[in-house]
Amino acid sequence: MNAEVAQLGARSVTARAYGKINVFLSVGPQRADGYHDLVSVFQTLDLAETITLSPAAETAVTLTGPRADTTVPLDDRNLAVQAVAALSEATETHIPVAITIDKQVPVAGGMGGGSADAAAALVAYAELIGCDDADLLTRIAAELGADVPFALTGGTAIGTGRGDELVPVAGSGAFHWVLATSVASLSTPEVYRTLDELRRETSTATDDTLRDPDDVVTALTAGDPHALAGVLHNDMTDAAIELLPGIAEVMESGRQAGALAALVSGSGPTVGFLVADPTHALDLTVLLEATRGVRDVVRTTAPAGGAHLVTG
Ligand SMILES: C[C@@](CO)(OP(=O)(O)O)[C@H](O)COP(=O)(O)OP(=O)(O)OC[C@H]1O[C@@H](n2ccc(N)nc2=O)[C@H](O)[C@@H]1O
Numbered sequence: 165m166n167a168e169v170a171q172l173g174a175r176s177v178t179a180r181a182y183g184k185i186n187v188f189l190s191v192g193p194q195r196a197d198g199y200h201d202l203v204s205v206f207q208t209l210d211l212a213e214t215i216t217l218s219p220a221a222e223t224a225v226t227l228t229g230p231r232a233d234t235t236v237p238l239d240d241r242n243l244a245v246q247a248v249a250a251l252s253e254a255t256e257t258h259i260p261v262a263i264t265i266d267k268q269v270p271v272a273g274g275m276g277g278g279s280a281d282a283a284a285a286l287v288a289y290a291e292l293i294g295c296d297d298a299d300l301l302t303r304i305a306a307e308l309g310a311d312v313p314f315a316l317t318g319g320t321a322i323g324t325g326r327g328d329e330l331v332p333v334a335g336s337g338a339f340h341w342v343l344a345t346s347v348a349s350l351s352t353p354e355v356y357r358t359l360d361e362l363r364r365e366t367s368t369a370t371d372d373t374l375r376d377p378d379d380v381v382t383a384l385t386a387g388d389p390h391a392l393a394g395v396l397h398n399d400m401t402d403a404a405i406e407l408l409p410g411i412a413e414v415m416e417s418g419r420q421a422g423a424l425a426a427l428v429s430g431s432g433p434t435v436g437f438l439v440a441d442p443t444h445a446l447d448l449t450v451l452l453e454a455t456r457g458v459r460d461v462v463r464t465t466a467p468a469g470g471a472h473l474v475t476g
């Protein structure tokens with residue numbers, strides 16, 4: 165054990181961050197750097213990733229919880245490991261940590277679980293080393309991934325640029341979602357690529373003009389699920405369905421079962437169903453659990469908070 169680790173003793177730090185849903189996602193043309201300009205309206209979901217860092221002889225990752233998935237890399241491709249490495253380099257504090265991730269957010273489902281892990285790891289490592297430079301955390305978050313800054317701040321926000329230039333939205337109330345995760349997963353870059361291809365090949369595909377999120381913001385501000393249901397939007401829907409046609413059937417099943425609206429979550433394949441209240445959510449859960457292609461069904465609410473320390 166090195167001197168810095170010995171000095172920290174057995175102290176471990178726990179932080180939490182949340183998955184997200186894009187209630188509005190308008191995708192522009194691909195830029196020279198390979199990214200797409202976006203207008204995204206995000207809300208965090210009350211599905212938490214909990215990360216504990218403990219000083220150790222060397223950095224290692226352990227995955228626990230209901231969505232501990234064998235496809236998540238445990239080496240330096242893991243976003244929590246990358247977050248610790250980036251902050252450790254920026255602050256010149258090289259303290260190896262054992263990282264435990266309690267996974268509640270389905271992996272590769274378009275719900276930002278990896279981004280939440282990165283945000284929680286940043287907050288936990290900052291506490292461990294006594295760093296209170298919020299601007300540094302925000303800067304590193306944007307380097308780790310386009311969605312990491314939102315996982316850090318949480319709540320409700322409009323994201324532009326790559327999705328990482330955030331303006332908070334003063335939403336009200338809580339929206340009830342039923343999420344149908346898929347037996348399959350989708351790669352985010354592949355869905356973006358497919359969207360570009362569809363736009364090149366199909367005149368019926370959404371064009372690449374960025375749309376205005378005003379109606380969505382109005383519905384969120386009013387806390388009105390019926391109004392929100394009418395204006396939910398995701399430009400990635402057709403591309404996700406092109407790669408995984410079963411998504412369309414899952415969406416239709418939920419609509420027929422009385423969901424207010426169906427929405428592909430980010431790049432998919434998770435489908436979110438907006439419902440009016442918890443009773444409605446329970447009824448829909450029963451039906452979706454029996455739907456082909458659905459892995460599991462999760463009831464949750466939005467918005468949740470940003471990344472924060474867990475004490476006690
Ligand atoms: C689609 C969205 C919607 O919120 O979320 P997910 O469905 O993945 O959760 C995001 O744009 C995903 O953000 P994130 O997963 O952080 O992206 P990154 O790791 O930075 O980038 C992965 C890859 O996605 C593509 N990408 C991402 C963001 C963006 N604005 N334009 C892009 O083209 C690029 O091909 C990039 O190489």
Ligand SMILES: Nc1ncnc2c1ncn2[C@@H]1O[C@H](COP(=O)(O)OP(=O)(O)O)[C@@H](O)[C@H]1O
Pocket residue numbers: 235236237241242243244265270271272273274275276277278279281282350352430431432
């Ligand atoms: N801590 C992590 N949790 C989940 N996935 C991770 C993590 N670190 C790296 N990844 C990689 O990122 C990919 C996308 O994961 P995730 O964030 O769950 O989904 P999405 O980008 O669809 O929201 C995974 O397939 C995995 O290979």
